[in-house]
Every structure is written in structure tokens, then in C-alpha cells.
Amino acid sequence: MAEDSEWVPESVAGFLGSPDWLIPLADFMENHCSVFDDEDENKLSYTEVHQQYKHLVERLLENYMQEVGISEQQFLRACSSFTGSKDLQAVFQPVLATDDFPMFRSLMVQKNMELQLQALHVIKERNGGLPECLTDGVDVMNELEQQEMKILQEVLQRSKQEYDLEMMALGRQEREDQASTSSSLSDAPLGNSCETHTAGDSGTRQTNTTNGSVTEAAELKIKPAQSAASGQAEALPAVRPPLSAEHTSPERPRDDCRPLADEEALQQRSEYLKQQRDKLQARKRDQTPKSPADTPPAAPEPKASAQEMSEEKKRLQKRKHLAEKLREEVIRK
């Protein structure tokens, strides 16, 4: 038996490091690791896989022992001689895993994670980035929510500024002249309210039409304005969407620069909103080329062509949605 110690342990160690042993085991693990996750509870299927693994290891070891011509006793004695060496213990781990389910499980979980990381790497290399569905969903949601909140806050702030301005102007206007712009006022909101009216539809429905006006800013502002100065239709000029200035200002005899300033602010705001909105949309669409709508044209064109109008409608719908949210926000406050 003395000659055993000469070559058997070496041969066993050699076999445990050879492709004849390592490749079938690696194949097995790669093929079966997908069910292994790092949940606390084990699945019943793990046991099935573990059984198959045991059989594989047994078969491989039996084949090896037959081929080399050593007995089980010799093999076991060789294995015992490994106990001292840490390196050889590591080599022996796949054998230990046959009888140690937790060890087997951790090997499989590890392999599964490796494969997942590899897959992610491949996807990254191919696409230059991960599709959103593979990034952490929670984080993305938070980011989106934060972005949304930022926009809402910004809008609210601006809205408040404008409201203050408006109230100031209201006071001034009341003092100055009561019924100056009612006819010109009606034009602009009408043109903008893409829902049912066309421009110049009616000159007698200022309050209604302004209510129908779809820009979120307008909707927002109307609420406080109406409650503050209900019945005063002429109090609502600030609500008029941008660009309506072109049509209204010439008709307006007054030298008042307030509406212009308002319109400018509105325009700025709607532009900003649209940009933010588009950014969000672009993110959601995940790297798909940005839509032409991205280039921010100045706020809604009241006298736009029919084609533009339909595009406008879409945009306005988006804004309406945002406005809903804003309103909730305002009401909650």
C-alpha cells in the first residue's frame, strides 16, 4: 500500500483540476442554476437538482477510478490526505457539495448570479446601455416622481407669482377702466380652447371660454381668479394664452404692458413645462429618437393650421393631465 501515497493523491488532485471533471460540472451548473435564487426558502426543485448533481459526481468519480484503476479505499485515503491543504480543499468543494446541501445551494446561487451579470454585460456591450426594464424599477420610479414633483413645484411657484401679479393688475384695472377689453379678450381664449370652439366663436362667453382654455396655466389660474373676483369677466385677461397678444394688443388702446409681461411669463412657463414633459416622455420612450415635438415652438398658436392644431391637441391633452395633477395639488393645499 505504500506506493499509494506516491501517485494516487496526485492523480486524484490532478483529476479534480482537469477538464474531464470541471467541464461536466460547469455544464451541469450552468444548465441547472437558473431556478436557484437567494430567497431564504428553498424550492422543492432544488432537491431534484441536487440529486442529479450527486449522480453526476458519482458517475464521474466512478469512471475516473475505473480508468485509473484505483479502488474506492485508495481514493478515499487520497482524499483524506488533502485535509491539510487549503488549496486542495477548494478543489474538493464540488465533491463536498454532494453531501452538503447548503454548500451546493450557495454554489448554484453564485453561478446563477454570475450568469446574470454576464448577460447584463453582454446586453450593455451590444446596446450601449441597459433597457429600462433591467434597471432597478424602484429607482427609476423615484427619479420620475422627483422630476414630476420638481415640475409641479416650479409650476405652482410661477402660478402663484402670476396670480399675485394678476391680482395686482386686477386692482389697477378695476381702478382704470372696467369694460375695456371684453371683446378682444374673447378671441384669444377661444382660439386656444381647442375643444369645441373656434376663434371668434362668441364674444359673449368670456368666462366660459376662458374656463375651456386648455393650457394648464390658465386652468390653474382661473380657479383662484374666479373665486377671488367672481363675475368679473374682465378680470381674466392674464389667463389668455400667449401669442394672443398679436391679435389683441393692436385692438387694445391702452398702453398697459401688463398683459404682455403676463403672456411672456405664460409662454416661458408653457415652454418650460413642455420641455420637462418632453424630457420625461423621452425617458419613458427609452432611447427612441426624440419626436419632432421636442423642439419647443412658442406656446400654442391660436391661429395654427389644421395639421398643427391636431398636434396641438395632443400636447394640450398632456398639459391637461398635468393640470389635473396641479389642481389636486392646489386643492390639497
Next chain:
Amino acid sequence: MGEVQKGLFSVIEKLKGTTEQELRIVLLGLDNAGKTTLLKQLASEDVNTITPTQGFNIKSVTCDSMKLNVWDIGGQRKIRPFWKKYLANTDLLIYVIDSADKKRFEETGLELSDLTDEENLRGVPLLIFANKQDLATASPASEIAEGLNLHTYRDREWQIQACSAVSGEGVQDGMNWISNNIVNKKK
């Protein structure tokens, strides 16, 4: 094949370099008996977030310098056929009964007698936990023992222990029995 396994096992223990011996304990019983709660109680883990076990759980507990590997396998009816895959080389069967679930005493008795007929569990000591003693409607352990005809079990050591896995009451008494009757005899 079996030879290799047994041989390997002794080698493995040497390779692990551990001097402590290991015991394999299987924890069975009907669904909702409290097996996983008991397991977590044994491992001193939180018992408040336990959901029905679909697969199985394993915890290792040290008892008198012996490592107890406790396997808790789900007790739902559809899982019970899998129990027998986990019985090989078992040193102790722990069977958990919901003492307040009188309607299923017969069912749990049948499952237990099926288990004790298993070849792999021949002569394997049996510890029964009459669990949920914290509930007012729980039957006392003696009554359950009678219902299960435990006194007719002559082929193995057995013990019935009243306990509440949720509060931990009685669990240590069961462990003491394991320690005195199995762990120390194995040494």
C-alpha cells in the same frame, strides 16, 4: 454507489475540519401546524413574518457542541408526497401538531403513521410538539398522545412535548429531550 456516499461522508467531515458531529433532523407536520415558526424559534429568529412554506427551510442549531441540521418541509397536501425524499439518513423526526385544530387530528395521525412506516425512518426517534398551547382551544398533550396511540409505538423512542412556537414556551424542554436522548447517546 451507496458505499461511495458513505465513504465520502466520513471524508467530508474530515475535510471540513470540524470536530463537531452533525445530526440530521426532519421537521414535519400538516400545513399551518407551526413547523417554520418552530424552526425559527429554534434558530432564535423573528417569528412574526412567516408565510406558508412552499418548499423547505434549513437551519443549523448547535446543541451540546453538536450541530443539528433541521430541515423544515412544507406541509401542504400537495407537498406532502415530497416528504419521503428528505427522510434518508435522518437521525430524528420532529412532528408538529396544531393542538387547536381538532378537525384535523385524524388527518395528522394518518400522516404520522405513514411516516413511521417509512423504511428510512425505521427506528428513528420521534419528538412530537403539541403546538399552539397558547390558544384557549388547544387540547392538552396527553389527550393528543392518546388520540395518536403513541403508547403503541415500541420500535423507537418517542416523546410528546406541549409547546407554543410563537412564545417559545416548551420549545427548550423539547430540545433538552433531544439533547439527553439523542445527542448524548450519539457521542
